[in-house]
Amino acid sequence: MARRTTKAPTVAPSDLDARKATILQAVVVEHIDTAQPVGSSAVAASADLQVSPATVRSEMVTLEREGYLAQPHTSAGRVPTDKGYRYFVDHLKSGVLGAAQQQQVREFFAGVRGEVEDVLEQTSTLLSELTSYTSVVVGASHAHATILSVQLVNLDPRHHLLVTVFSDGSVVKHSVMPSFEANHVDVTEASRQLHALLIGTSLETRVQVPSRHDHVAALVRESVSVLHAEQPTMDGEQVFIGGSSRVAQVFDGVETVRKVLSILEQELLVVSLVQDILDQGLSVAIGSEHGFEPLLACAVVVAPVMIDGEPAGAVGLLGPTRMKYREAMAAAEVVSQHLTRHFAGEDDRG
Amino acid sequence: MARRTTKAPTVAPSDLDARKATILQAVVVEHIDTAQPVGSSAVAASADLQVSPATVRSEMVTLEREGYLAQPHTSAGRVPTDKGYRYFVDHLKSGVLGAAQQQQVREFFAGVRGEVEDVLEQTSTLLSELTSYTSVVVGASHAHATILSVQLVNLDPRHHLLVTVFSDGSVVKHSVMPSFEANHVDVTEASRQLHALLIGTSLETRVQVPSRHDHVAALVRESVSVLHAEQPTMDGEQVFIGGSSRVAQVFDGVETVRKVLSILEQELLVVSLVQDILDQGLSVAIGSEHGFEPLLACAVVVAPVMIDGEPAGAVGLLGPTRMKYREAMAAAEVVSQHLTRHFAGEDDRG
DNA sequence: TCTTGGCACTCGGTAGAATTGACTGCTAAC
DNA sequence: GTTAGCAGTCAATTCTACCGAGTGCCAAGA
Known part of the structure; x- marks a missing residue:
């Protein structure tokens, strides 16, 4: 089957002949395992190719010239x-999760219940326990969801709460603080009008607001504007980060740890990072690939979560570039599938 | 005024004579500044007491015997x-915030708006920027708040959402998933009954639920139970943690960083930590005082936030035991006052 | 009785030298 | 194209000596 490769004299650009590939793979595997630069003899011993270290060396020179390997210093091995x-990741045959972990995931999803937010949050913990990397779970924005209920509640004469329930089960509140005092009757009437106006629409739908000058109309206008204002900030997204303490174990160098934590603090950044990777159609972004300078030392593994065939969030794992890709990808994959099924099941049955 | 102390031959237990106090203070100040063990000559030079290092040494021996100081090793200074x-903290005259920081706080609170959660979250960022320590902001539970509005929304025949609005402006949702299919009419009626039943009550109020066997009554029962179930888990508390990346700067030793981050991940733990300290009537807990083994290397500064004279949350700062107590305490103090005023203002005026 | 200078001692930290050993690149032979 | 052999490189380790900050103790002085 694979014998073919030896017959092809010229290989496609950025593709390696079988032996180079084997060597590269051996280096990656070994370095992921030991975190040390790996030398020619280690490769010659580990890989099943029957060549001497000297041969491996000369191949490594080529691999280095072509940018697949690097040398920390002259007398060290390659990294x-x-x-x-x-290259390693692209040619990785997808692995499967260990039996114990499979079991753990199954038990988790069998037992989990509660609000979507709680499920996502617990999922992020699960993912990070599964892999010992930091996990990221991004929930869908409700931009497309339709409004099931909207209600204006009077807190005090100048402070009202607009409570909106979406078809995806999310509930958001917005303060409405008009410059005039509104009485209970006005608020109730505004609430009724908002109901008539917004039920069944999504945040993307433009609605016709009343232009009258009375208090009720003003309340309605302000409510609608405050509700629709949310969209551009992409604020509907929810992010749950699990196992951020893993950062301290998995990276070396205080400064790296600080940078990574600092990025994780900015949840919007994390969302856009995950989104970017998905938009590029990738499932892994390594080092410089995601363009976040502070995350140069990181690799990010992502897997989308679907609801009704639509992308509706994602799960991700963040580790060092020398992370255990196969395990991480398998974990993300499995969890995202379970999550997809979980939400599908919740919609279909009781 | 303070001359008195020299006249008292025997001092109260755990109280130090003036010179020992000065020496202790000098050691603390110096060590907070340099992170190094401090020696007798440094103390003799810095403090304004006119004695030789030898005298300081003999005092330090006493201070060590009494447990105020320790020696990392024989030929090192004291820590x-x-x-x-x-002792240092208890005898600290409360400091004031730097002018620039005062200004920063004022500007922040002048400009801040939005939902309570957003304000608290941003406050936690402010606090951590102010001090370069990790901050904790705990929002009040709405256990005492009364219910302003309650509504059951139909998501699908077996999944309903109970949306409750409290007088403190918080909104919570709970899934209600009965074992039977409920139609729209039932849900609307249940919603109406819940409204009648719960408006004006708080979560502490026991209410009389209908015991009939029809769908509506079942919905009402389940809704009430799911709503009241929330209380014991203390789930109403909100925690916002700001500047967790500071942990990596401020502590040395990967293991310490990991432990601290790991605690911060468990938000319930953080709430109870802060609560414990407040309950003890303290504003600072140092090292072993808070009884959290993983936080042995930490000191926690807290300040309560009041609403209507009632404790309604707290702000806190978490740093190493050699943290800058005066600055941290001043920051927590000022921010908690501003926060208190902010919420008072929001309730009183528009 | 308290304070102080003097002194011997301890011990962590540092700087330098020597050594090790894990690599490499090169070359010449197969 | 492959390989053994060999000289060379360089980080890491170990060892040594040494420095110096800091101590505890003591005996003399106020």
């Missing part, structure tokens, strides 16, 4: 570059 | 113990 990891 | 820091 994979981002490009090397990329 | 304050938790007890030493405690």
Whole structure:
């Protein structure tokens, strides 16, 4: 089957002949395992190719020239570059999760219940326990969901709460603080009009607001504007980060740890990071690939979560570039599928 | 005024004579500044007491015997113990915030708006920027708040959403998933009954639920039970943690960083930590004082936030035991006052 | 009785030298 | 194209000596 490769004299650009590929793979595997630069003899011993270290060396020179490997210093072994990891990941046959972990995931999803937010939050913990990396779970924005209920509640004469329930089960509140005092009757009437106006629409639908100058109309206008204002900030997204303490174990160098934590604090950044990767159609972004300078030392594994065939969030794992890709990808994959099924099941049955 | 102390031959237990106090203070100040053990000559030079290093040494021996100081090893200087820091903090005249920081706080509270949650979240960021420590902001539970509105929304025949609005402006949702299919009419009627039943009550109020066997009554029962179930888990509390990346700067030792982050991940733990400290009537807990083994290396500064004279949350700062107590306490103090005023203002005026 | 200078001692930290050993690149032979 | 052999490189380790900050103790002085 694979014998073919030896017959092809010229290989496609950015593709390696069988032996180079084997060597590269051996370096990556070894380095992921030991975190040390790996030398020619280690490769010659580990890989099943029957060649001497000297041969491996000369191949490694080529691999280094082509950018797959790098040398920390002259008398050290080789370390994979981002490009090397990329090749490794692209040619990775998808692995499966260990039996114990499979079991853990099954039990989790069998037992989990509660609000969507709680499920997502617990899922992020699960993912990070599964892999010992930091996990990211991004919930869908409700931009497309339709409004099931909207209600204006009087807190005090100048402070009202607009409570909106969406078809995806999310509930959001917005303060409405008009410049005039509104009495109970006005608020109730505004609430009724908002109901008539907004039920069944989504945040993307433009609605016709009353232009009258009375208090009720003003309340309605302000409510609608405050509700629709939310969209551009992408604020509807929810992010849950699990196992951020893993950052301290998995990266070395205080400064790296600080940078990564600092990024994780900015949840909007994390969302856009995950979104970017998905938009590029990738499932892994390594080092420089995601363009976040502070995350140069990181690799990010993502898997989308679907609801009704629509992308509706994602799960991700963040680790060092020398992370255990196969395990991480398998975990993300499995959890995202379970999550997809979980939400599908919740919609279909009771 | 303070001359008195020299006249008292025997001092109260755990109280130090003036010179020992000065020396202890000098050691604490110096060590907070340099992170190094401080020696007798440094103390003799810095403090304004006109004695030789030898005298300081003999005093330090006493201070060590009494547990205020410790020696990392024989030929090193002294380092304050938790007890030493405690004495220092107890005898600290409260400082004031720097002008620039005062200004920053004022500007923040002048400009901040939005939902309570957003304000608290941003406050936690502010606090951590102010001090370069990790901050904790705990929002009040709405256990005492009364219910302003309650509504059951039909998501699908077996899944309904109970949306409750409290007088403190918080909104919570709970899934109600009965074992039978409920039609729209039933849900609407149940919603109406819940409204009649719960408006004006707080979560502490026991209410009389209908015992009939029809769908509506079942919905009402389940809704009430799911709503009241929330209380014991103390789930109403909200925690916002700001600047967790500071942990990596401020502590040394990966393991310490990991432990601290790991605690911060467990938000319930953080709430109870802050609560414990407040309950003890403290504003600072140092090292072993809070009884959280993983936080042995930490000191926590807290300040309560009041609404209507009732404790309604707290702000806190978490740093190393050698943290800058005066600055941290001043920051927590000022921010908690502003926060108190902010919420008072929001309730009183528009 | 308290304070102080003097002194011997301890011990962590540092700087330098020597050594090790894990690599490499090169070359010449197969 | 492959390989053994060999000289060379360089980080990491170990060892040594040493420095110096800091101590405890003591005996003399106020």
